[in-house]
Amino acid sequence: MLAMNERSGLMSLPDSEFAMRMARTQQAIRDAGLDAILVHSNEADFANVRYLSDYWPLFESAGVVVPAEGEAILLIGPESEAFAADRSRLPKIRKLIAYRESAEPDYPEVSVSTFTSVFDEACAGKSVQSIGLVGSSIMPLPVIEGLREAFPNAEIGRADDIIIKQRIIKSPAELDVLRQAFVLSEQALVAVLPQIKAGMTELEVVGLIQKELYAAGAEYEAHALYVLSGKNTRHAISRPTHKVLQPGEMIQLNLGGRLAGYSPSVGRPICIGPMPDAMRKLVEVGMEAHYKTMEWMKAGVIASEVVQKFFDFVRAKGFGDNLLYGPCHGLGMMEVERPWMESSTHYPLEENMTFQVDTFLQGPDYGLRWENGVRVTSDGVEAFSDAEMRVIEL
Numbered sequence: 001m002l003a004m005n006e007r008s009g010l011m012s013l014p015d016s017e018f019a020m021r022m023a024r025t026q027q028a029i030r031d032a033g034l035d036a037i038l039v040h041s042n043e044a045d046f047a048n049v050r051y052l053s054d055y056w057p058l059f060e061s062a063g064v065v066v067p068a069e070g071e072a073i074l075l076i077g078p079e080s081e082a083f084a085a086d087r088s089r090l091p092k093i094r095k096l097i098a099y100r101e102s103a104e105p106d107y108p109e110v111s112v113s114t115f116t117s118v119f120d121e122a123c124a125g126k127s128v129q130s131i132g133l134v135g136s137s138i139m140p141l142p143v144i145e146g147l148r149e150a151f152p153n154a155e156i157g158r159a160d161d162i163i164i165k166q167r168i169i170k171s172p173a174e175l176d177v178l179r180q181a182f183v184l185s186e187q188a189l190v191a192v193l194p195q196i197k198a199g200m201t202e203l204e205v206v207g208l209i210q211k212e213l214y215a216a217g218a219e220y221e222a223h224a225l226y227v228l229s230g231k232n233t234r235h236a237i238s239r240p241t242h243k244v245l246q247p248g249e250m251i252q253l254n255l256g257g258r259l260a261g262y263s264p265s266v267g268r269p270i271c272i273g274p275m276p277d278a279m280r281k282l283v284e285v286g287m288e289a290h291y292k293t294m295e296w297m298k299a300g301v302i303a304s305e306v307v308q309k310f311f312d313f314v315r316a317k318g319f320g321d322n323l324l325y326g327p328c329h330g331l332g333m334m335e336v337e338r339p340w341m342e343s344s345t346h347y348p349l350e351e352n353m354t355f356q357v358d359t360f361l362q363g364p365d366y367g368l369r370w371e372n373g374v375r376v377t378s379d380g381v382e383a384f385s386d387a388e389m390r391v392i393e394l
Contacts, residue, residue, distance in 0.1 A: 011219070011260050012054065017173045018089045021052060021166065022072060028162045029068045035128045036119060037159050039064040040135035040143060047333035048135045048163050049074075050261050055088040059101040061140065064090065067122040075099055075118060078110040094118050098142040115150035132159025167332055168339060170352050174262065174332070175375060178354060181222070181259035182373055182384040185266045188212035188255060190387055196394055198247050198272045202227040202240035209255050218257025222264055223335040226254035226369075233269070234367040236324055236360055247273040250366035256335060263335040265356055266385050267371025270392040282361055283368055283391055285317045290359040290370040293327040297355075298380050303328075303345040311343075314361070322361040331356045331373050349376045354384075 029037055041049035042061040049055060049062045053074050060077030062084075073092040076084045077099040084093050094113040119128050128151055133139060136158045147156060170178070191212045196205055205227040213221060227240045233252040245251060248271065256265040269283050292313055296306045310327040314320060328341035331354045339347060341355070352375060359370040373384035 011217070013173050013177065013260055015089060017171065018052065018054065020171070022066070024166055025052065025066055025162060026068060028165075029066060029132070032132065032159060032162065034068060034130045034132045034159065035126070035154075036065055036067045036123055037132040037134050037162060038143075038147065039066065039163065040133070040139045042138060045135070045138050045334070047167070047261070047337065051163060051167060051333060053088050053090045054261070055084055055090075056261070057099075058083070061099045061143075063096075063099065063143065065118055065122045067124075070122055070124050073118050073122050077101060078105075078107040078112060092121075094121075096146075098140075098146045115146050119150070128154055130155045132157065132162060134160050134163045136160055164338055167337065168330065168353060169350060170332065170354050170375070175352065175354070177260045177262045178264060178331070178373065178375075179384055181218075181257060181262050181264045182266070184213070184216035184218055184259065185222070185256045185264050186385055186387040187216045188218075188257060189253070189266050189268065191216075192253075192255075193270070193388065193392070193394065196245070196251075196270070196272070198245055200245050201242045202229055202232070202245070203242055205245070205253075206240050209253075213255065213257035216257060218259060220258040222256030222258040222262075223254070225256075226252055226267070228252045231365060234362050234365075236362065236367075245272060247271075248276060250279060250368060252367070252369055254369060254371060261333050263333060264331070264373050264384065265335050265371050266387070267358070267369040268388055268392055269368035269370070270394060272394045274393055275391065279366065280391060282319065282322065282363065285314065285319055286359050286361045286368050286370050287389065287391075289314050289317075289327070289361075290357060290372070293357050293359065294374060294381050294383065297328075297349060297374065297376060299349055299351045299376055299378050301349050303339070303341045303347055303349060304343055306349075307341050307343050307345070319361060322363055322367075324360055324362050327359055328355040328357050330354070351376055351378055 039048045040063050046056045052064050063075035066072045074088050074090045192208050206225050229251045230249045233250045251270045254267040296309050307326040326342045330337040330339050374381040
């Protein structure tokens with residue numbers, strides 16, 4: 001189902017996938033009693049706009065106006081017209097000053113549209129009384145102010161679920177992309193492990209991973225690549241540094257190559273030379289809990305029940321103090337997306353939901369993360385990755 005997009009030169013989903021998404025979106029807009037939605041994305045959190053248009057903004061932000069009936073319009077900043085025309089699946093593209101880059105140039109020579117004009121065009125001149133916002137948590141003030149100024153009497157509120165609910169259940173085409181993205185990510189992992197040596201810096205290893213990901217076919221890194229060592233491995237969220245890798249210390253790798261907009265991650269704790277006994281024990285307990293989590297997952301199971309079993313298992317092993325959060329988060333276009341699995345999430349798992357099984361254990365001197373992608377099935381999970389699932393001592 002994945003093919004080369006002749007315009008962009010990238011591996012891409014078929015046009016039919018985007019037509020199906022737009023039809024579902026417009027039906028959801030009508031069901032919600034809205035006149036239109038405004039979908040927002042930026043370079044870092046690109047998924048909602050790319051989900052509908054295949055366009056991924058750079059420097060600038062982007063939006064999509066989707067009317068209840070009629071043709072959607074991609075909204076871009078003043079500099080991206082040629083770029084967007086070559087990438088977008090939506091033929092209608094309009095430039096707005098609200099989507100310019102954060103340096104806020106004036107662009108006095110560039111002709112731009114307004115929120116009034118683009119909504120009038122999308123809605124075929126019909127009065128706009130209710131607008132839903134998708135991507136509201138990252139929507140900047142210039143967009144919100146511009147919208148309220150254009151429609152002072154309209155009801156404007158959050159409508160994120162119109163897109164989010166679609167993204168939670170993956171189509172056959174999306175699943176095919178994710179499988180291929182994990183294959184290329186595992187290829188990079190296997191290729192880079194023999195190249196890692198004591199004396200390298202974390203960032204040098206990041207460079208090796210980038211080389212292997214792009215050689216394997218990635219369009220970009222799926223997320224900020226993790227090569228963390230020593231006490232840096234305690235960080236649940238972190239960035240690599242110029243710290244030098246040492247024998248006998250924990251080193252955490254998390255890597256993934258984005259493909260057609262989908263963002264996997266493969267996480268492995270490693271050590272140069274033999275692991276100290278306490279480190280090995282924590283690594284082994286983490287791996288065991290990781291596999292147990294997959295055993296507990298299947299369609300119909302309540303998410304919080306998986307979380308409770310995970311917590312109970314780790315505590316019974318004597319490592320309750322090493323827990324920080326639950327065992328899974330959603331996977332798709334973003335490497336971390338809804339739904340989360342937490343003690344407070346009581347939804348049932350459904351077939352073709354996709355998750356990163358993310359087993360993070362944290363101590364005073366080091367931490368570790370085992371991470372693999374899975375698809376929920378009627379009787380368990382389909383694992384997208386399993387390469388090098390062992391105690392890795394280089």
